[in-house]
Amino acid sequence: MDTQPRDLLAFDPLDPVALTQALVRCPSVTPAEGGALGLIAELLAAEGFTVERPVFSAAGTPDVENLYARIGREGPVFVIAGHTDVVPVGDAGAWTRAPFGGTISDGMLHGRGACDMKGGLAAMIAAALRFRRENPDAPGSIAFLITGDEEGPAVNGTVKLLEWAHARGERFDHCLLGEPTNPATMSDMIKIGRRGSLTGRLTVHGKQGHVGYPHLAENPIRGMVRLLAALEATALDKGTAHFDPSNLEVTTLDVGNPATNVVPAQARAVFNIRFNDVWTPETLAAEIERRLREAAGNSVRYEIVFEPTNAVAFLTEPGPFVAMVADAVEAETGRRPALSTTGGTSDARFIKSYCPVVEYGVVGQTMHQVDERVAVADLLTLEAITHRLLTSYFAAAGAD
Incomplete structure (x- = not known):
């Protein structure tokens, strides 16, 4: 049977399960704040954090509320980053649990954002609060960078929050981003980098005409096939020590031609490349x-337009901080996680310009799906791992 969420007006903020339930019950579909940032702000302020909630704007995009909080004024500064916004629920009738109910059934906590990434954020907040209560005089500072714009355009979120904080004199030493990095178990994977993303829109021009009179027409499909074959004929690279080879995928191919006896005037294709740090x-x-130029020669007329991108490839080189995260995971799970750069993009692509960043979070098998859910046991494990990491990090800082 489902277990209804506990009294969320009186839950223990050190309980990552209760905090996840509270956050899931906030309908914070991008760009709506939905009460999630307000809840976190209240919890952190009550524990002594200085909390600010800047709102950023840009033409053609919705205003987005963000949160920055910090406790301590000295270095090193350990940053916990994440987002409270979630994707839409889709067909609510297809869910077997209320999308924003936060119910628990058979050891799983259900709801939109449970694994991406309110559960991860809740576990890390609970761990940070527990660490500060236990170590009020610990050296250094803990900061939170939380946005409401990760699942949306990513224009008025983390990138501007970092710029805002930097302009105010904030400096960061290391960051843990709580995205759901694990494929199957909590011991599987730490992300130490991300591939970049580049989208191209290719148009090949021809001349419309009757298929029975091909000499009076110019079929652009032949040219498109030629160009696409050239793009994929040779691998972009062989990969690197930490990255798979860059990968080009054609995602759309269209001529907009409903007739079978007409040569179309244009052929259009869209492709996306997930690229490594070679590029x-x-x-x-x-x-x-x-x-494209070499393949087209003088016989294929085409245009190529690349969409603007802020998704660049980056790598946090394995070193003491990466090892410290892996040590904490291994100590709590019994198995050392792999260091990975797979998957899509994340806000780590912005954070890497300010400090070394790694990603670690809960199992992400159901992110963005109907009946999104997270294992209660994984929330408890992530809280323990984060607490252990903070303990090790600031113990090392105190020894320096």
Whole structure:
């Protein structure tokens, strides 16, 4: 049977399960704040954190509320980052539990954002509060960078929150981002980098005409096939020590032609490249343009447009901080996690410009799905891992 959420007006903020339930019950679908940031702000302020909630704006995008909190004024500064916004629930009738109910059944906590990433954020908040209560005089500072714009345009969120904090003199030493990194168990994976993302829109021009009179027409599909084949004929790279080879996928191919006896005037394709740290968006675009030019010669008329991107590849080199995170995971789970750079993009791509960042969170098998859920046991494990990491981190700081 389902267990209804406990009294959320009096839950223990050190309980990651109760805090996850409270956050899931906040309908914070991008860009709505939904009460989630307000709840976190209240909890952190009650524990002595200085809390600010800046709102950022940009033309053509919704205003987004964010949260920055810090306790302590000295270094080192350990940052916990995350987001409270979630994707839409889709067909609410397809859910077997209320999407914003936070109910527990068979050891799983259900609701939109349970694993991506309110559960991870709740566990890390609970761990930080427990650590501060136990170590009120610990050296250094703990800060939170939390946005409401990770699942949306990512324009008025973490990137601007970091700029805002930096302009105010805030400096960070290391960051843990609580995205759901584990494929199956809590001992599986730490993300130490992310691939970049570049989207191209390719148009090949022809001449419309009757298929029975091909000499009076110019079929752009032949040219499109030629160009796409050239893009995929040779691998972009062989990968690196920490990254798989860059990968190009054609995602759309269209001529908009409902007739079977008409040669179309244009053919259009969209492709996306997930690229490693061999490339920047600029060098990769230049390579794509070179391949197209060579393949087109003087016979294929085409245009290529690349969408603007802020998704660059980055790597946090394995070292003491990465080892400290892996040590904490191994100590609590009994198995050392792999160091990975797989998956999509995240806000770590912004944070990496300010301090080393690694990602670790709960199992992400149901993120963005109907009946999204997280194991209660995983929330407790993540809280323990984060608490152990904070203990090790600030013990090392005190020894320096």
